Amino acid sequence: MRKLSSRGLRLSFSKVMLWAGLAFLYVPMLILVIYSFNASKLVTVWGGWSAKWYGALLENEQILDAVSTSLKIAFFSASMSLILGTMAAFVMARFRHSWGKMTLSNMISAPLVMPDVIIGLSLLLLFVHMADTIGWPTDRGMTTVWIAHSTFCSAYVAVVVSSRLREMDRSIEEAALDLGATPLQSFFLVTVPVIAPSLIAGWLLAFSLSLDDLVIASFTSGPGATTLPMVVFSSVRLGVSPQINALATLIILAVSTTALLAWYLARRSEKRQKLQMQEA
Amino acid sequence: MKTLALKPTLTPSLTLPNGRLWTIGVPYLWLLLFFALPFLIVLKISLSSMAIAIPPYEALFSFTDEVMEISLNLGNFLLLLDDSLYVSAYLNSLQVAFFSTLGCLLIGYPMAYAMARSTPRQQTILLLLIMLPSWTSFLIRVYAWMGLLSDTGLINNFLLWLGLIDSPLRMMNTNFAVYIGIIYGYLPFMVLPLYANLVKLDPSLLEAASDLGSRSLHTFWTVTLPLSKGGIIAGSMLVFIPTVGEFVIPELLGGPNSLMIGKILWQEFFNNRDWPVASALAIVMLLLLIIPIALFHRYQSRQMEAES
Numbered sequence: 001m002r003k004l005s006s007r008g009l010r011l012s013f014s015k016v017m018l019w020a021g022l023a024f025l026y027v028p029m030l031i032l033v034i035y036s037f038n039a040s041k042l043v044t045v046w047g048g049w050s051a052k053w054y055g056a057l058l059e060n061e062q063i064l065d066a067v068s069t070s071l072k073i074a075f076f077s078a079s080m081s082l083i084l085g086t087m088a089a090f091v092m093a094r095f096r097h098s099w100g101k102m103t104l105s106n107m108i109s110a111p112l113v114m115p116d117v118i119i120g121l122s123l124l125l126l127f128v129h130m131a132d133t134i135g136w137p138t139d140r141g142m143t144t145v146w147i148a149h150s151t152f153c154s155a156y157v158a159v160v161v162s163s164r165l166r167e168m169d170r171s172i173e174e175a176a177l178d179l180g181a182t183p184l185q186s187f188f189l190v191t192v193p194v195i196a197p198s199l200i201a202g203w204l205l206a207f208s209l210s211l212d213d214l215v216i217a218s219f220t221s222g223p224g225a226t227t228l229p230m231v232v233f234s235s236v237r238l239g240v241s242p243q244i245n246a247l248a249t250l251i252i253l254a255v256s257t258t259a260l261l262a263w264y265l266a267r268r269s270e271k272r273q274k275l276q277m278q279e280a
Numbered sequence: 281m282k283t284l285a286l287k288p289t290l291t292p293s294l295t296l297p298n299g300r301l302w303t304i305g306v307p308y309l310w311l312l313l314f315f316a317l318p319f320l321i322v323l324k325i326s327l328s329s330m331a332i333a334i335p336p337y338e339a340l341f342s343f344t345d346e347v348m349e350i351s352l353n354l355g356n357f358l359l360l361l362d363d364s365l366y367v368s369a370y371l372n373s374l375q376v377a378f379f380s381t382l383g384c385l386l387i388g389y390p391m392a393y394a395m396a397r398s399t400p401r402q403q404t405i406l407l408l409l410i411m412l413p414s415w416t417s418f419l420i421r422v423y424a425w426m427g428l429l430s431d432t433g434l435i436n437n438f439l440l441w442l443g444l445i446d447s448p449l450r451m452m453n454t455n456f457a458v459y460i461g462i463i464y465g466y467l468p469f470m471v472l473p474l475y476a477n478l479v480k481l482d483p484s485l486l487e488a489a490s491d492l493g494s495r496s497l498h499t500f501w502t503v504t505l506p507l508s509k510g511g512i513i514a515g516s517m518l519v520f521i522p523t524v525g526e527f528v529i530p531e532l533l534g535g536p537n538s539l540m541i542g543k544i545l546w547q548e549f550f551n552n553r554d555w556p557v558a559s560a561l562a563i564v565m566l567l568l569l570i571i572p573i574a575l576f577h578r579y580q581s582r583q584m585e586a587e588s
Contacts, residue, residue, distance in 0.1 A: 022409055
């Protein structure tokens, strides 16, 4: 009796915590979304429903400029970090243990936890130093932010892709090689199709991380390139504003859609693979 | 040089030696140049003189006089020790990081536990629900709390309306707001590794314990908790390490008086334009974080070994 009741109690405690925790994560964002439709200029007073702040947003050229800068940087950073991260993941999952593999996996996973201020400061000092010694980069802007973002995002890509590479059935790679495919052919024709969902997920993760980064971009950018988080931050510093609420809602919407898409793709391929396994 | 030295250890099992060299060489050189080398430069700048560094851009261009460099070299670090502002900022950062990690663990563990006990179908949805916030803009999630915690914010208005308080509680610009912000921002990073660990836990072990007469709470303390040590370490490090250097949360929620080292570093760099002191602050922060980072790496590589 006692065993049963205490077990029930513990289970319900963790269930309650789960739902409370999820509410804690979602309610603040939900309130933000609701208040973005507030007609009142006073952010804390409800003045009826209105979408006027969205209209005002579309006329704000500073924000639109920043959105396009951020999207460009995010696109190129995600693509570069996909290349670097996949290569590193391949080394970590397929290469034999060696000193080079060990130092590479240490370097690639360090940005996962390294405080942003340290990454940002160190890269800025590098760029200033490089400009001094080799004359490049002459000024900081989109290129330097791209380098910085590619570096820290490739860590996340490597984690996502390497775990998929480890799970995958290696016999098909070996079969391709036995049948005379070159390693490059085997990689692009056999490995890539199998790990494609994780490549897409890794790219999307890198894209959203780059889009979201404030600290590293603030250090490594110059006057020419202001990213969206930099604009949001400078306005948020002054307090809550209805226009930022509207912008935040759009960002939440965009990110959730992307994440749902990535999740759906990964799930679908997982299911398909399970089916194939069952058939085989 | 370093990549060339690797050549003899690479054996052609899957890829041609040349292809293997490229595969490891490209990311290796990139990380060496854009991740490892910058730390050496930070170290170098942290040892340079403050006086040269006051005009921000010329600071690095006048490194010719070696004597000067050496003579002033530990000045920045001595300043950090001397000025109680920096010392208390470090201590406060460590304290805030420690207690928010503990908070995340106390909230996140039951959540991960409940997730791991759900049906597989529920698990995929719950996993998505936990991951979604961590993909959403960090800045915006911190911003959401600004509207909730301010004197005229929703929480105060609600409590006033209920009649529980007569005047608004001061929550913004306090340490309380910083804790809320950090726990809110980092909770998913605690739950995910804990869940990954707990879901792999063999249920037969728990059954065995209960068959042998162990009460569930006792089973939890003696079987479940010790077996989830890896997840606890990974989650805690994922929260603790970035929190020590956190800038956005103390800046937006902690107000002008909040003392966190990430914020001080930012101010030294952007407001005071004192690059050497900012670099010295970064070096000391790194030294403080070396043990937690090593712990995290050990867990990470063990996890990878287990997977393969």
